[in-house]
Amino acid sequence: MSAIIRTENLTYTYGLKTPLEKTAVSDLNIEINEGEFLGVIGHTGSGKSTFVQMLNGLITPTKGKVYLRGTDINQNKKELQRVRFQVGMVFQYPEYQLFEETVYKDIGFGPGNMGITGDDLDRRIRSAAAFTGLKSKLLQKSPFDLSGGEKRRAAIAGVIAMDPDVLILDEPAAGLDPQGRDNLLSQILEYHKKRKNTIILVSHSMEDIARVADRILVMNRGKAEILDKTRNVFAQGHRLKKMGLEIPQITKVTQKLIENGIPLPQGILTVEEAYVAIAQLLKKEGRL
Amino acid sequence: MRDIVFGQYVQQKSIIHLMDPRAKLIFLVAYIVLIFCTFNFYALAVPVILAVVMMLLSKVSIGKYLKSLKMIIVVVIITAIFNLFYGGGQVFLKIGPISITEGGINNSIVIVLRILCLLIASETLTFTTTPTDLTDGIERLLKPLKLLHIKVHEIAMMMTIALRFVPTLLEETDKIMLAQKARGADMDSGGIVKRAKALVPIFIPLFVSAIRRAMDLAMAMECRCYHGGEGRTRMKTLRFSRVDVFGFILFSFVTAGIILLDIFLPHIVR
Numbered sequence: 099m100s101a102i103i104r105t106e107n108l109t110y111t112y113g114l115k116t117p118l119e120k121t122a123v124s125d126l127n128i129e130i131n132e133g134e135f136l137g138v139i140g141h142t143g144s145g146k147s148t149f150v151q152m153l154n155g156l157i158t159p160t161k162g163k164v165y166l167r168g169t170d171i172n173q174n175k176k177e178l179q180r181v182r183f184q185v186g187m188v189f190q191y192p193e194y195q196l197f198e199e200t201v202y203k204d205i206g207f208g209p210g211n212m213g214i215t216g217d218d219l220d221r222r223i224r225s226a227a228a229f230t231g232l233k234s235k236l237l238q239k240s241p242f243d244l245s246g247g248e249k250r251r252a253a254i255a256g257v258i259a260m261d262p263d264v265l266i267l268d269e270p271a272a273g274l275d276p277q278g279r280d281n282l283l284s285q286i287l288e289y290h291k292k293r294k295n296t297i298i299l300v301s302h303s304m305e306d307i308a309r310v311a312d313r314i315l316v317m318n319r320g321k322a323e324i325l326d327k328t329r330n331v332f333a334q335g336h337r338l339k340k341m342g343l344e345i346p347q348i349t350k351v352t353q354k355l356i357e358n359g360i361p362l363p364q365g366i367l368t369v370e371e372a373y374v375a376i377a378q379l380l381k382k383e384g385r386l
Numbered sequence: 387m388r389d390i391v392f393g394q395y396v397q398q399k400s401i402i403h404l405m406d407p408r409a410k411l412i413f414l415v416a417y418i419v420l421i422f423c424t425f426n427f428y429a430l431a432v433p434v435i436l437a438v439v440m441m442l443l444s445k446v447s448i449g450k451y452l453k454s455l456k457m458i459i460v461v462v463i464i465t466a467i468f469n470l471f472y473g474g475g476q477v478f479l480k481i482g483p484i485s486i487t488e489g490g491i492n493n494s495i496v497i498v499l500r501i502l503c504l505l506i507a508s509e510t511l512t513f514t515t516t517p518t519d520l521t522d523g524i525e526r527l528l529k530p531l532k533l534l535h536i537k538v539h540e541i542a543m544m545m546t547i548a549l550r551f552v553p554t555l556l557e558e559t560d561k562i563m564l565a566q567k568a569r570g571a572d573m574d575s576g577g578i579v580k581r582a583k584a585l586v587p588i589f590i591p592l593f594v595s596a597i598r599r600a601m602d603l604a605m606a607m608e609c610r611c612y613h614g615g616e617g618r619t620r621m622k623t624l625r626f627s628r629v630d631v632f633g634f635i636l637f638s639f640v641t642a643g644i645i646l647l648d649i650f651l652p653h654i655v656r
Binding site: 151154156157179182183186187188189192194195196197207208211212242256257260 | 562
């Protein structure tokens with residue numbers, strides 16, 4: 099696997115040369131692989147959002163560089179717009195960016211800016227809406243008439259319609275009900291599997307990240323604390339706890355069981371996995 | 387968008403910060419009247435010195451003052467140039483129909499100093515007074531207008547809310563701009579029509595969210611039984627302190643000084 103995005107001494111300081119100076123991201127050197135699903139976790143104020151906003155040049159790093167497929171994205175400011183088409187970004191609460199008369203037009207805003215027109219545009223809008231599970235009868239409605247969850251989907255579809263090679267999602271499920279959360283996440287995972295692009299998901303929910311991510315970047319006070327396979331990251335419960343982070347509840351439960359002498363495998367991440375492991379164990383002992 | 391300095395509060399511990407907002411408002415109004423009652427350079431020197439003293443006493447960095455002056459420096463220069471050609475007295479230079487005279491030079495010096503004093507004084511007020519204190523002060527000072535059935539409390543409340551939401555809306559604008567830029571919106575190039583059109587994706591979400599916030603706020607206020615100013619008491623009552631009394635005494639001397647200088651020294655040629 100080759101790196102699609104690489105950062106070099108990436109640093110960002112808010113309010114430079116004022117009394118409120120605060121370094122949000124400091125000296126980040128990481129590589130993001132082509133086609134992987136990367137989870138980014140960290141405490142509030144750990145610099146997650148600032149970090150991902152630098153990846154498509156929305157904010158310019160104070161120091162350091164971001165390479166997209168080997169080229170420094172901030173080298174040529176005129177190319178930045180094209181970078182943003184390749185690295186799509188869905189902000190927190192993206193429903194507040196909707197503005198067009200119809201959902202259809204709003205989803206078409208991004209690809210329209212790319213210069214796509216006609217049948218191609220129509221095809222992109224419809225497939226983006228389908229990917230996010232937005233019913234086609236909603237497309238002709240005003241975005242302000244949709245429900246909260248539908249607005250969220252419409253806004254995410256607006257970025258997916260640009261068909262970016264890297265899709266960044268900052269807390270896409272925040273404020274949705276549990277079912278809406280699960281659905282949205284499944285749809286993103288399915289989209290990732292079909293499109294085979296790189297996805298960076300920022301989230302507070304360890305359960306969500308455990309379900310979908312291949313690798314996890316743990317950020318703490320602006321630094322990249324851990325970058326490893328999901329299983330290996332959540333095996334370090336104590337280290338995460340020190341940073342004010344939790345491991346998924348089911349991982350915690352199975353770890354307690356292991357500590358109490360029940361021979362379950364290490365690093366169980368989801369309820370389904372736990373179910374399979376426990377069922378197997380019970381069968382082996384002839385209790386099921 | 388973040389570096390709008392004008393009208394910003396600067397946290398500090400200074401004598402001027404401690405003063406009662408009502409006193410500061412009264413001083414500002416009196417000061418503005420005084421600036422325009424100076425008829426020679428000696429009298430004008432008094433408010434100029436006072437402005438410098440205020441600037442130093444406020445403990446707000448001079449850089450902040452200069453930064454805000456930068457915004458209107460063009461206006462000051464243009465007024466100065468126009469005033470140069472007005473006025474009588476000795477003629478120094480004559481080019482065609484326009485001439486530069488002693489009166490003109492005097493006029494432009496006076497006008498520049500007056501504008502600068504005006505700005506420094508109002509800046510001192512906003513730098514040293516929180517918006518809530520300021521509107522509180524205005525509400526108290528305008529109270530007599532209630533006799534004319536003017537809803538003073540409601541007006542003050544509107545001002546407080548408006549000021550409170552300025553930073554929030556700025557932050558929101560930033561966020562929406564980033565989100566639309568991420569979708570490839572181009573706001574920095576093209577002709578005037580294209581640029582105006584590029585603002586639509588910013589302003590519509592901004593208006594929608596401002597209206598939503600207003601409705602939320604109205605609901606929250608109603609839930610806490612807000613019903614206007616009738617019979618409402620305050621958590622912080624404004625009280626004049628020794629600093630204010632001292633200020634009033636000092637200000638009376640300044641006023642007397644300017645009037646005396648005006649009376650006893652010759653007026654400048656205008």
